[in-house]
Amino acid sequence: MSTVPSSLPYQTSPRTLARASLAALAAGAAIVTLFVLPAEYGIDPTGIGGALGLTRMAGGEADEGADTPAVPAAAAAPIPEQNQASIAKATPLRSDEKVLTLAPHSGIEVKARMKTGDHFVFRWQSTGPVRMDMHGEPTHGPEGEFSTYWKQKDLSEAQGAFTAPFDGTHGWYWRNRGETPVTIRIKTSGFYTELFEPPAE
Incomplete structure (x- = not known):
């Protein structure tokens, strides 16, 4: 078995x-x-x-996120030591305001004539979105040479503070890419010798 x-x-x-x-x-x-x-x-x-x-x-x-640093809107520029040399300005203090009208698909420039270290604060507003290019040209530089500081599309306002990195003209170019006219109002205050509209090329 x-x-x-x-x-x-x-x-x-x-x-x-x-x-x-x-x-x-x-x-x-x-x-x-x-x-x-x-x-x-x-x-x-x-x-x-x-x-x-x-x-x-x-x-x-x-x-949550307590240890995560907030992302700044823009990178902070180094601040120079504050003393008489960095505070005092030889250029007279002035303020200006301009109102500009841009036809459809047209552009315009506004510039400030400045020495190295001159400074202004500004605010501009428009009645419609525009393309903005903030830039500067050196006084004795080659023709066509310029430095771009801030370029952005579809803005209707901006404000800030600007310090000239070199002798020259510094300011804005706005372009209306829409089909209706746009009005821009800009106010500046600070140390510069002139706020003007360069002749259209």
Whole structure:
């Protein structure tokens, strides 16, 4: 008479099961201590949660991005040391205001004549979106040489402060790309010798 092999699954000893259970419990406790408590409740007995940045998550949505610096609108320029040499200006203080009308698909320039270090603040507004190009040309540079400072499409206003990096003319070119006339009003105040409209080329 032949014997039929047992079909029972593999069975482990009680001692092996106990060891496996203890290992699983230890691993679970380590995960809770090292990761869950710091991330969920801000409890960090080992200090590992802080090193991994998990404790910042415990504050919820109110703290999200707290350590992320805000993106500036524009890169800040270095500020020179403030003393008599950097503060005093030989160019007389003046203020100007101009109102310009741009026909459809036409452009116009307004420039300030400035020495190196001269400074003005400005604000302009238009009745419709325009393309703006703020740039400057050196006094004794080659014909056609210029430096672009700020170029942007579809603006209807802008304001700021400008310091001349070289002797020359500095200002704006606006272009109306629309089908109706646009009026631009610009105000400037600062140290420059003249605000003028260069003749159209």
